[in-house]
Amino acid sequence: SSSLCCIESGTECSIKPEGDECPNECSDQGRCEDGKCVCFPGFSGPDCSLSDCPGNCNDKGTCVNGQCVCDPGFTGPDCSSESCPDCSTKACPGNCNNKGQCVNGKCVCNTGFTGPDCSTKACPGNCNNKGQCVNGKCVCNTGFTGPDCSTKACPGNCNNKGQCVNGKCVCNTGFTGPDYFIQIFFIKHSRLYLAFILSSETEGTLC
Structure with a gap:
């Protein structure tokens, strides 16, 4: 089909195919060219x-x-300007280094981390106040041992000839230490003296 179109003078008319029409007459917000x-x-x-x-x-x-309806953090007619926060929330140092949560301006650190900004590796039990925490490991004071410094240490680790129990050595069979009380009994048998060694304790500070 086609439509009749006249020029402004009204003296000439031409047939304009419908195929050249523009949709919705360009909504009056543009001009139509070749459909x-x-x-x-x-x-x-x-x-x-x-x-x-x-x-x-x-x-x-x-x-x-x-x-423009700008995304959070941006403003302006074209959203090109960064918007400022309202500064109503207390900030935490270093944003807790992504190792904790910021609560009212203080870091609540994840397990294994400590410090005001959660940047320090934590030690188990804070070394029980019997040592120093260095890079997440306890360096125990003299007389204490264990991953958290909670165990009493024995001198020389019982020389590897016994077990350390509560700071005292329980020596293996055949070994003793300076804290052992040794009693020796001599019994005459025929012409020989037989020696019997009796120990009154089974533990001491060394083996």
């Missing part, structure tokens, strides 16, 4: 019905009816 809308500045779409946003909101917002 396609050439939109005026600020409008877009096949029929120029969409309002453009400045700078396409710089990919930091959404265009709604020609106005």
Whole structure:
């Protein structure tokens, strides 16, 4: 089909095929050329019905009816400006180094970390106040041992000839230490003296 179109003087008429018409007459926001809308500045779409946003909101917002709705942290007609926080939340040092949560300006550290900014590796039991924490490991004071310095140590580790129990050595069979009380009994048997050694204790500080 076709439509009749007259020029402004009204003296001439021409037949204009419908195929050359533009959708929705370009919504009065553009001109029709060869069946396609050439939109005026600020409008877009096949029929120029969409309002453009400045700078396409710089990919930091959404265009709604020609106005930018900016993403959090951005502002301005084209969302190109960074917005400032309202400063109502107390900040934590170093943002807790991503090893804890910031609660009212103080870091609540994850397990295994400590310090005001959670940057320090924690030691088990804080070394029970019997040693120093160095890079997450306890360096125990003299007389204490164990991963958390909670165990009493024995001198010389019982020379590897016994077990350390509560700071005292329980010696293996055949070994003794200076804290052992030794009693020797001599019994005459025929012409020989037999010696019997009796120990009154089974533990001491050394073996």
